[in-house]
Amino acid sequence: MVKIAIAGAGALGKRWSEVVARSGTGEARLSAVVDPLIGTDQEPVWPKEQKSVSQFGSIEQMRDLEIDAVLVTASSPAHAPAVRVALLNGYHVLVEKPFTVDLDDAESLVVLARERDRILMVNQNYRFFPGPQTVQKLVRIGELGSIRAVAGQFWCDWPGKPYQHTMLHPMSLEMAIHHFDLVRFMFGAEAVSGWIHEWNPRRSPYRMGGALEALFIMGDKGARFPFSYTGSLVTTAPPVPWGGFWRFEFDEATLFADEFDGNYALYLSSPNGRVKIGEFGDPTMGFDKSFRHFLDCIENAAEPTSSGRDNLNTLRMALNFLR
Incomplete structure (x- = not known):
């Protein structure tokens, strides 16, 4: 039985309490909730x-x-101090994305987790969506040939939370980081160079960086391919599903994640149009599978696939190429 504490009693904390409750008798139990507002006249109700x-x-x-x-x-700016205190007190940690809002903080926390021999995992839950899992398997099998180009899109008119209105790089750190991480996961590739241009749409509630355009050159064991990305949290257009719209150009075929007739799925291009090969998103947003992976890593003393160490390269994509 893994005894869990949730640090952060907002809406996301409540959602995680439900994930823990669904994990099964004998697997995990919610034992504590931590929030600086507890004991004040603003304390959250759900705990x-x-x-x-x-x-x-x-x-x-x-x-x-x-x-x-x-x-x-x-909240994202509070991740680094909360993770640090948890590790110093000997706890394993699963932290929501973004890992931190500062790369130096993230690097120091990876060192601390190693020194304390604790599991440190970042919740990149989109990795557990069926679509990215399928793409990763197809890449490993190799029957579509090499990947030649990837294009991703996401836009949503997101009002944002108060802390997001004032933080730096909200689109990059709060949303695009999911999709940057997916490309690393699906193709086993890292950004060897890149460029991110941020701007703020006129009606943006964010101080800066409510939208971005990005281009990366991804490296995969010597082979390289371009990854272009458009993202915005401020738009009058219909929202894109959380997993994003995608186009994957392989030597032998084109895959794309898109929405047709209300069905958001992964499709294979064909001479007659398209063939659905599976779902892309996940109605549970991958939280349960991510938590299951965290519990398994604790039990087996194994490094998570989205460990703090691994996630440094995702955070570098979101921060190091900003112009």
Whole structure:
């Protein structure tokens, strides 16, 4: 039984409490909720509804409670300090994306997790969508030939949370980072060079960076391919599904993730148009599978596929190529 504490009692924390509850008897149990607003006149309501769950204003206050792992679901700027305190107190950590908003912080946390021999995983839950899993398998099999080009798109009129309105690079760190990570995951490739241009649409509620255009050159064991990306959190257009719209150009075929007749799926191009080969998104958003992977890694002392160490390269894509 893995005893879980959730650090961050907002809507995302509540969602994770439901994931923990679904994990199965004997697998994991929510034992504590941590939030600085607990005990104030602004304290969240949902933790009070959790039976036999302790509540604390800080992670340090849990020291006398038996806890194995902390799920960090606080606002993005609060990730680094929360992860650091959790690791220093000996807990395994699953932190929501983005890992941190500063690369130096992320690198130091990876070192700390290694020194403390703790699991540190970043929740890149889109990796558990069926579409990216299928693409990764097709790449490994190699029957479509080599990948030659990737194009991704995402836009959504997202009002944003108060902290997102004032943070740097909201589109890159809060949304595009999902899609940058997917390309790394699907193709086993890293960005060897790149360029990101941010701008702010006129009606944006964000201080800066509500939209971006990006171009990366991805490297895969010597072979290289371009990855172009358009993303915006401010638009009057219909929203794109969370997994994004995609076009994958292989030597022998073209795959694309798109929505036709209300069906968002992965398609193979054909002389007659298209053939659906499977779903792309996941109605559960991959949270349950991501949590299952975290529990398995704790049990087997294994490094997660989206470990803090691995996720450094995703964070570098989101931050190092900004112009």
